[in-house]
Amino acid sequence: MPENAPQPGSRLLLLDGHSLAYRAFFALPVENFSTTTGQHTNAVFGFVSMLINVLRDEQPTHVGVAFDVSRQTFRAEEYAEYKANRSASPSEFSGQLSLIEEVLDALRIPFLKKEGFEADDIIATLVTQALREDSGIDEVLILTGDRDSLQLVSERSTVLYPMRGVSDLARMTPEAVQEKYGVPPQRYPELAALVGETSDNLPGVPGVGQGYAAKWINQFDGLDNVITHADQIGGKKGESLREHLGDVLRNRRLNALVTDLQLELGPADLLKQPWDRQRVHTLFDSLEFQVLRTRLFDSLESQEEVEEGGFELDGALLGEGEVAAWLAEVGEAVVGVHVRGEWGAGTGRVEGLAMATADGRAAYLDTTGLGGEDDAALAAWLADPARPKVLHDAKGPALALAAHGWSLAGVTSDTALAAYLVRPDQRSYDLADLTLRYLKRELRQEAVGEEPGEQGELFAGEGAEAGHAVAATAMLHARAVLDLAEALAEAVEETGGQELLTQVELPLIGVLRGMEEVGIAVDADHLGALEAHFATEVGAAAEAAYAVIGKEINLGSPKQLQVVLFDELGMPKTKRTKTGYTTDADALTALLAKTGHPFLEHLLRHRDVIRLRQTIEGLLKTVAPDGRIHTTFNQMIAATGRLSSTDPNLQNIPIRTEEGRRIREGFVVGSGFESLMTADYSQIEMRIMAHLSEDALLIEAFRSGSDFHSITAARVFDVPAAEVTLEMRAKIKAMNYGLAYGLSAFGLGQQLGIEPAEARGLMEEYFETFGGIRDYLDGIVDVARRSGYTETIRGRRRYLPDLVSDNRQRREMAQRMALNAPIQGSAADLIKIAMLRVDEQLRTQGLTSRLLLQVHDELVLEVAPGEREALEELVRTEMAGAADLTVPLDVSVGTGASWHEAAH
DNA sequence: GCGAGGACGTA
DNA sequence: CGTACGTCCTCGCT
Structure with a gap:
């Protein structure tokens, strides 16, 4: 048997290179797809993207690509107008075809051409060969943007047709073709002959659409019979058919695919080969296809199968007096720890603790009713920074441990945090999901088993006879955490997140745990009275x-509301939502201005006060017995x-709002403390933008230390600082804030209530003044498009x-998002570092004051008696010194008996 | 009881 | 047609 003979289970994938590239060329905007050297790559990108997806999703064993050679085909010879309506392929397009061929070479995917024929004919020939009994191919998939290929659909061959753009594929089986066109696949070209094909410049019978064509074909059993019985079809459409029989016959001749070409390669020669990795890298480098490269290699990895079953753990159920010995044997080896228990609202409870080491040993300890010596031994091990531990989402367990009086140190990795740094946009970092993804191991309950009997093998060592499913599961989790930590360490390293993990996120766990534990005191009486007040207002409104x-x-x-406003009161319709018209505050305010209708006034008032009441109600429900609110960060x-x-x-x-701020009066200093302190960064995001963009004027504006919005307004409007009006300042302030969000001229106009044209002019003026900002913003998106991600100053990726x-x-x-992520993210990194520094200094200086809250650019602290001045100095120093930017970090601080009074 | 949609609070 | 969140309500579904 020849080496490349197809094996049973073979799937042949054929692509129409020309039609797919052509589609991609028009689907993807060229301005977003070109290299730094100016080479256009939209068609290449779209084609390769589709190729990768289909290789991943369909797992073919054989792959080949067909191309058109030129426009000189037998079809054009018969009918000069064939495809004549297509504008000559722009050179930007044809140039990319050779790049596609280079990619295929690198991927070792053969491509075929035949002088005088189209890609369709090559595919038709290969499909015909592949479907022969002795070909060894079981199934054929055809990825094409050309509907003529639908005639090739059969029980064993499916056409994948791009629906919109290059991302969705319709799976055209015989049933799907019948469903969509009303005729079976082999009759599709008959239907197309009647209807015509505009893209090929083949006119059909005028007035006859898909519906009539299908009806006739079915009624007379095929196109031949339709033509024979054309005189039996009455009406205008029958007449039209008779007048255009010639066109129909020509169409049918031209859309028939050739199935017996002499080709240099047959289906068996298309067996998938390993890629030329080096060439792929070189080529993707020059095409600047970072994103596709990742997708390509990821799709290769995803082909690895999930490992079956579990593995052996030498599990032990630790009884009285055994703890210390087990921990001693572990020594300084890294231990995977899984804590069983519950936690939340700043506290928790531990039920048991599972530990696992890399040598396969594992232990489970029931911590309820743990004896004095065992308790002490465990406490010492947990608190020892030199005994390395890895946990999954350690903050909760740390709260539970702390509630038991155990402190946790020596956490060298947290698998949830590590996974977050690697891919920060997932909705959950469930241990079982991560285990499956990174370890190819199943950790689901059903796979692990609930019954003790199923777990017998996990207790190969002592304690096997006493094995409980709960303990076994916990140990499996501990082991999974240990293995995950190793796998993720590599991933974190690759994405450059090592420093963020060890220097920022991991140490932050302890700080956040402390803040949650401490909580913030509330004046329940004040809030209660306020709630009652707003409740009255709600009723009145x-x-x-x-x-x-x-x-x-x-x-x-x-x-x-919509019924009342738009139907009964007949007010002008507002902006559409998915289900009707918006009744949001902006729209209602606009309606009020227009109509002056008192109902709107009361409605808006009702909205305001009911919300305030709800907010207070929600807060009061969460007040703990200690009189404080313990949020979860x-x-x-x-x-x-x-x-x-x-x-x-x-x-x-x-x-x-004034009324809203009264809620802040309800957050107060706790007993034993002197006051609350708030410390916040001014214009942190703009300062980061100044730093990142290196715009000289912006940097100078910050260094001057005067009112930032005014000074930028002075620059934009080119007036002396003293002549900046409040209106000018407001406009520039809106822009200063909007820039980091990717604000459009439309959005700016909307917000400022000015014409889009004026807003556009304002933006142009702004960018004229701060050219560095524009260059920077353009650059972010450009770089992110090539690399696939954005990065903060400290290297956090999105x-x-x-x-x-x-x-x-x-x-x-x-x-x-790309514009915003590096700016918002850099600010996030920065204040996290500030929190660590503040926390560190509080301990170093032996202060009792403590961190309570973080609100993105603001920290709230509780000031111990006599520490106000020292604390202010400390907070200013540590916050301002959290990063070394080209502009100073300005921190404003205030103190008072409540959060409201501490504001400044 | 659940989920989607709408509305709105903060940075 | 401005980023990032969380929470509340209503309404239609199961």
């Missing part, structure tokens, strides 16, 4: 609103690297695959 419209509706239901949610706060969210307590999407909305969204 509701009554007033009902009185105006003469009935009671649910003011919280956008649906009911999540370290792995925001793709940019920010923290988030939940249960309750203390990062969105109102501040903008991957944005949609930067090369063929969907404009997704692509532009990704571009805005």
